[in-house]
Amino acid sequence: MNQTMRGMRIGQQSLESEAGVRLSERQEQIFICPNQHETKVVFAADADLPDNWECSSCSKTAVRAVEGKTIEELTAQEDGPKTHYDMLMERRSEDELEELLAERISMLRAKRKRGEADL
Numbered sequence: 001m002n003q004t005m006r007g008m009r010i011g012q013q014s015l016e017s018e019a020g021v022r023l024s025e026r027q028e029q030i031f032i033c034p035n036q037h038e039t040k041v042v043f044a045a046d047a048d049l050p051d052n053w054e055c056s057s058c059s060k061t062a063v064r065a066v067e068g069k070t071i072e073e074l075t076a077q078e079d080g081p082k083t084h085y086d087m088l089m090e091r092r093s094e095d096e097l098e099e100l101l102a103e104r105i106s107m108l109r110a111k112r113k114r115g116e117a118d119l
């Protein structure tokens with residue numbers, strides 16, 4: 001009698017904690033290696049995510065991916081416009097940039113009047 005009750009209680013508890021762990025304390029990350037293999041790794045939700053992981057198919061270094069793109073690709077995309085802007089800032093003063101912008105806007109307005117603008 002005692003043994004049966006204890007067994008039921010333990011069973012219920014372990015089921016509950018298993019569901020809780022799966023829902024709230026873990027996250028799945030994808031790592032993509034140079035050969036385009038995808039390696040799925042499960043981390044704790046509050047874990048510090050590594051940028052790299054060993055590919056499970058070919059053992060090369062895989063890079064963590066977000067929505068199908070590796071963080072290397074995402075970082076390159078983010079840096080692109082910023083670097084271009086920095087280069088512009090180095091060459092031109094802010095006044096010159098504003099002048100250039102005003103010029104482009106008036107050109108666009110003129111185009112729009114003639115019905116040629118894409119926008």
Ligand SMILES: [Zn+2]
Nearest residue numbers: 033037055058
């Ligand atoms: Zn691989």
